[in-house]
Structure formats: C-alpha cells, structure tokens
Amino acid sequence: xxxxxxxxxxxxxxxxxxxxWVRKNLFxxxxxxxxxxxxxAILSGMALDFSxxxxxxxxxDVIPKNMGLFFTGRYPAAQRWRMWTLFGMMVVISGMxxxxxxxxxxxxxxxxxxxxxxxGAIATMLLPIHPRNHVILLSFLVLLAxxxxxxxxxxxxxxxxSQWWPAGWVLAYVLSLWLLAGGFGLKPVSSNDWGGFVLxxxxxxxxxxxxxxxxxxxxxxxRSDLPIVRWLCTAFIEVVRGVPLIAWLFFGKFIFPDFxxxxxxxxxxxxxxxxxxxxxxxxxxxxxxxxxxxxxPRGQTEASQALGLNPFLTTALIVLPQALKISIPAIVGxxxxxxxDTTLLYLVDVQELLSMANTVLANPLFLGRRGEVYLFIGIxxxxxxxxxxxxxxxxxxxLSAEYRxxxxxxAEVQQREVGGT
Numbered sequence: 487x488x489x490x491x492x493x494x495x496x497x498x499x500x501x502x503x504x505x506x507w508v509r510k511n512l513f514x515x516x517x518x519x520x521x522x523x524x525x526x527a528i529l530s531g532m533a534l535d536f537s538x539x540x541x542x543x544x545x546x547d548v549i550p551k552n553m554g555l556f557f558t559g560r561y562p563a564a565q566r567w568r569m570w571t572l573f574g575m576m577v578v579i580s581g582m583x584x585x586x587x588x589x590x591x592x593x594x595x596x597x598x599x600x601x602x603x604x605x606g607a608i609a610t611m612l613l614p615i616h617p618r619n620h621v622i623l624l625s626f627l628v629l630l631a632x633x634x635x636x637x638x639x640x641x642x643x644x645x646x647x648s649q650w651w652p653a654g655w656v657l658a659y660v661l662s663l664w665l666l667a668g669g670f671g672l673k674p675v676s677s678n679d680w681g682g683f684v685l686x687x688x689x690x691x692x693x694x695x696x697x698x699x700x701x702x703x704x705x706x707x708x709r710s711d712l713p714i715v716r717w718l719c720t721a722f723i724e725v726v727r728g729v730p731l732i733a734w735l736f737f738g739k740f741i742f743p744d745f746x747x748x749x750x751x752x753x754x755x756x757x758x759x760x761x762x763x764x765x766x767x768x769x770x771x772x773x774x775x776x777x778x779x780x781x782x783p784r785g786q787t788e789a790s791q792a793l794g795l796n797p798f799l800t801t802a803l804i805v806l807p808q809a810l811k812i813s814i815p816a817i818v819g820x821x822x823x824x825x826x827d828t829t830l831l832y833l834v835d836v837q838e839l840l841s842m843a844n845t846v847l848a849n850p851l852f853l854g855r856r857g858e859v860y861l862f863i864g865i866x867x868x869x870x871x872x873x874x875x876x877x878x879x880x881x882x883x884x885l886s887a888e889y890r891x892x893x894x895x896x897a898e899v900q901q902r903e904v905g906g907t
Contacts, residue, residue, distance in 0.1 A: 539857070548855045549862050550615045552846045556862070559681015559837050565673060568665045569684055570622065576687075577626045579658050581633020582640070584877075586648050587884040589641040594634060603627060659691065677756050681837030683866060689760060689838065690825040696764035697824070698817075701771030702810075706801065708776055719772070726769035731762075732830055738762040739834045759836050767824045774816035778809035811885050818878035822871045829867075839863060 512522045549556075558569045588594055595603075610623045640647050666688065668674040680688070707719030726734070738758040746752060753761075782805050790800040810817070832841035843859050846852055852859075 557683045578633040581630040582637030585634040585637025686838040692760045693763035697767040700768035704772035705775035723769045778813035
C-alpha cells in the first residue's frame with residue numbers, strides 16, 4: 487500500500503487587509519510599481535529635508551514669544567482674559583453642536599476620535615509655549631469633549647433642543663461681540679486694537695452670517711417669475727463675480743465713502759470689510775443654492791400645490807430645505823473659501839492673522855524667520871478649515887439620518903395603498 491501526499495503549493499494571496507489593498511492599489515502592475523517607488527522616493531526626500539530644517543536650522547522661539555500677538559493682536563494685555571473666555575465659550579458650544587448632530591450615533595467617541603484627541607493633546611504638550619498655556623489648551627480639549635457629551639445627553643433627554651440650538655449660536659455671537667468691544671460693565675476696547683486669529687474668526691463668522699441669507703435670497707430672486715427681480719439679482723451676481731475680491735476690498739475702503747452724503751459718518755473699516763466679504767461670497771453662494779434648487783424634481787412642487795400650499799409655503803417648506811441639504815458640500819466649501827479670503831484683509835489695514843505675522847517678521851529681532859512663522863500660520867488655517875469640513879460631513883449624515891425614516895415611512899404607506907387597491 488502506497489501513501490501519496492498532496493503537492494505543496496504557495497500560500498494564497500491575501501484578498502483582504504492592508505497588504506491586499508497595497509498590492510491592488512500601489513503595485514498592481516510594473517508601471518504602478520515604478521510610479522509608487524518614484525513618488526515615495528520624492529516624498530521621502532522632501533520629508534527628510536524638512537525634518538532636517540525643522541530640527542536643526544529653524545528657530546521656533548519666534549512662536550511662543552509672539553503667541554499673544556498671533557491670537558489677539560494689539561488687544562490690551564490686561565483684558566486678554568476676555569479672549570480666553572471667548573475661546574472657551576466657542577469650544578463648549580462647538581462641542582455641544584457636535585453632540586447634538588451625533589445624538590443618533592451608537593458611539594460618540596469612536597476609536598478615531600479618541601486617537602485624534604490623543605494626538606491633539608500630545609501636539610499641545612510639544613508646543614514651545616509657557617506651561618500655563620499648555621494647561622489652558624488641554625482644558626479646551628476637555629471642554630470640547632464635555633460639551634459633546636452634554637449636547638448628546640441633552641438631545642436624548644429633550645429632543646426639541648436641537649430645533650432651538652441655532653438660537654444658541656446667535657446668543658454666542660452677541661456675547662462674543664460684547665467681550666470684544668466691551669461696554670455694559672466691561673472696559674471698552676476700540677476695534678483698532680482687535681487683531682490676530684480672534685479678528686480673523688470674527689470677520690469670517692460675521693461675513694458668513696450675512697452672506698448665507700443674502701445668497702439664498704439672490705438664488706430665489708434669480709429664479710423668480712418677476713422680471714425686475716430676476717434681472718436685478720442676475721445683474722448683481724454677474725457683476726460681483728466678474729470682479730476680483732481685492733478690487734472690491736479697495737472699493738469698500740477708498741471709493742465707497744465718496745458715495746455717502748456729505749457730512750454723514752463713514753462706517754468703520756471693519757464694517758466695510760465685512761460687508762464686502764459677505765456680498766462677494768453671497769454672489770457665489772447664490773449659484774450653489776440655485777444648483778440645488780434646480781436639482782429638486784418638479785413633482786415636489788406639483789405635489790405641494792395639489793395639497794393646497796401657496797408658492798411661498800411650497801418654497802419655504804418643501805423646495806428650499808431639500809435644495810439646501812443637497813448644496814451643503816458646496817455651501818461649506820464657499821464658507822471655507824471665505825475664511826481663507828480673510829488673508830487679503832491686511833491689504834486694507836485690517837489687523838488679522840496674516841497681518842500680525844507680517845508685523846512679527848518686521849521686528850528686527852525676528853528677521854529671516856518667514857518659514858517658521860508662515861508654517862505656524864498655515865497650520866492654524868488648515869486646522870480651522872478641516873474642522874469646518876468635518877462639521878459639514880457630520881451635518882450631512884445627521885440630516886440623512888433624519889430624513890431616512892420619513893422616506894421609509896412614505897414608501898411603506900405607498901406599498902400598503904398599492905396592496906390595498
């Protein structure tokens with residue numbers, strides 16, 4: 487009796503996991519392999535050069551020595567506690583908004599979020615700043631997590647809170663303006679002393695608050711059946727979009743006062759800059775919203791008319807909410823672009839973050855530190871824009887989860903009606 491053994495064969499190629507993904511996407515052919523090796527070599531060389539510069543040549547003391555100037559500008563040192571209060575308030579309300587949007591999630595703090603918090607804490611401890619500021623920044627991370635937990639708990643306990651939460655942002659904006667300007671028990675601070683990252687955020691938020699309703703009205707006006715309204719909205723959108731933003735900023739600073747009646751007070755430079763930013767972004771936002779309006783099927787309007795809704799209620803309750811939901815990515819992209827456009831305000835004497843960076847570089851003690859300063863500024867802008875992007879994705883998921891049960895219920899009702907007939 488002879489015994490035969492099966493011939494040996496190589497182990498099967500992995501079909502799932504990281505190795506399979508790398509083989510499929512990076513080394514699927516000789517050309518992709520060559521391209522991957524070339525790109526990795528280039529990126530590795532750039533990373534090595536950057537690491538050598540950052541660890542041996544860069545002089546990072548310029549950051550901690552000017553941290554107050556970067557974030558608060560020339561705001562009086564004795565009143566900077568108001569800025570820390572403002573930051574803490576915004577962190578708490580942002581965390582609560584996160585918790586409200588994620589109230590339906592199975593886990594509020596997923597593994598990726600916990601890792602993100604850990605990376606943020608480590609990066610905070612590595613910053614070359616005073617130990618007291620380390621404690622303050624770490625407390626902001628704790629406030630963000632606590633606000634998220636409170637927001638989720640509050641929404642689960644009282645679901646109607648989410649409907650009134652936008653009023654909380656309005657109240658936070660009013661309190662922020664009070665903390666910045668003073669009055670009503672606080673020492674007044676002139677807007678000429680506002681600056682840095684605080685002023686950048688204030689300008690961006692104020693412009694967003696103004697441009698959103700203006701953009702929606704322009705989009706609706708461009709689709710209006712009234713010729714005068716449609717022509718005026720179209721003319722405004724095309725004229726504003728046809729001129730660069732920097733030209734409009736110079737118009738607001740140097741030419742706009744000439745259109746005012748003789749002897750009338752000239753608006754503050756900050757007010758003019760906010761108005762220009764808002765109107766410029768509203769023209770682009772109107773086109774984004776108009777695209778969302780055109781994506782709504784005509785049957786939605788016909789169904790609402792069959793139910794007896796007038797055109798105003800049809801637009802306000804049926805068409806516009808769906809159009810805004812569709813346009814969320816484009817709208818948030820426009821908001822991010824507006825936040826980045828605030829870097830142009832230093833050309834019209836607004837002391838925002840980039841202007842403070844140029845002020846630091848003009849100091850003889852910090853000549854030649856452009857790499858360190860601009861890298862720090864770039865990181866701040868990237869973190870802010872990425873946070874807005876993450877917030878928009880969570881808002882999309884929250885709205886999708888909110889509308890899905892309604893759609894399923896409608897489908898079930900329709901199936902029952904068909905079955906019954």
